[in-house]
Amino acid sequence: MDQANEPDSLRERLIDAGVDLVMTEGSASLGLREIARRAGVSHGAPRRYFPTHHALLSAIAGRGFTELAARFATAAEAAGTPREQLRGLADAFLAYAGEYGGMFALMFRHDLLDSEAHASDEDADEPGRPRLRESTLPLFTRLVELVTQDRAHHTENGTGPSYDAAPPPALTAAALWTNLHGIAVLRASGSLQLAFPGTREGPDPLVTAVLDAHLGRVDA
Incomplete structure (x- = not known):
């Protein structure tokens, strides 16, 4: 070697x-x-x-974000309109959480994402390398871009709701992400299935409801 x-x-x-x-x-x-x-x-x-246990856990969680980003890219490539891409990203996010619950829980641990509190640990581990917190930013930025594109698409085509009083795209994207994360956590605990068994055949009705709630319903 x-x-x-x-x-x-x-x-x-x-x-x-x-x-x-x-x-x-x-x-x-x-x-x-x-x-x-x-x-x-x-x-x-x-x-x-790794100077600390925290630094090693952050590196492990970083692998999860790399895989999730790859799934986002694949889902977006397979879709067409911005709304279809958002649907693909939402489905990919929930599928990853369902398949890899342990990694998903690690990735979103507050103590690992709190880069400022552990900056010295991570900087000593890999100077110049993005901290774990920054691993989430490209994923969120993509959501914001697609929300913006979705609004422009429906405005240009005269479909969908009016966006005059809509919150900024970043706020809508944050609400969308929060809603999807909540679904993932509640499904993992089994709580959601008790309140809403739903059906897992065909498009996920909860994802449809989330997109309609945050982006506005679009009639075919």
């Missing part, structure tokens, strides 16, 4: 081990000792590549 690349290789191995652990056993299993054991290194090895 090239000695110059060995630190990067071991670092990635630790992250790989953490990703595998959170996918199979959930975020509560991500202890330093277990990650080191899975990676086949000594218990003290993670400290040589």
Whole structure:
């Protein structure tokens, strides 16, 4: 092995081990000792590549955001209009949360996203690399862009509601994201199914309701 690349290789191995652990056993299993054991290194090895447990967890969660971004891109490419793309992103978000609940929970942990509180940890880990909090920004920016495009599309075509009194696109995108995250969390806990069993065949009626509520209903 090239000695110059060995630190990067071991670092990635630790992250790989953490990703595998959170996918199979959930975020509560991500202890330093277990990650080191899975990676086949000594218990003290993670400290040589990550100054704190928080820094390692942030790196693991970053992999989740990378995967979610890829799913967003694939969903958008498969859709047509801005509304269809938003539908695809919403479905992809909920599908990821349903398939990878442990990683999803890790990704949105407040203590990991609070970059200012842990800035020194992350800067010491990888100087110049975006912090975990910044990993969410491109996803949110894409939502804002699509909300803006959706309004322009319906204004140009004379369809959909009037947007004269509508909140700014960023506020609408934030409300949309919040609503989708709530659905994901309530489904994961089983609470939503108790109140609204719904049907999982065909388009998700909750996603339809969320889009109509925040973007306005568009009659065919």
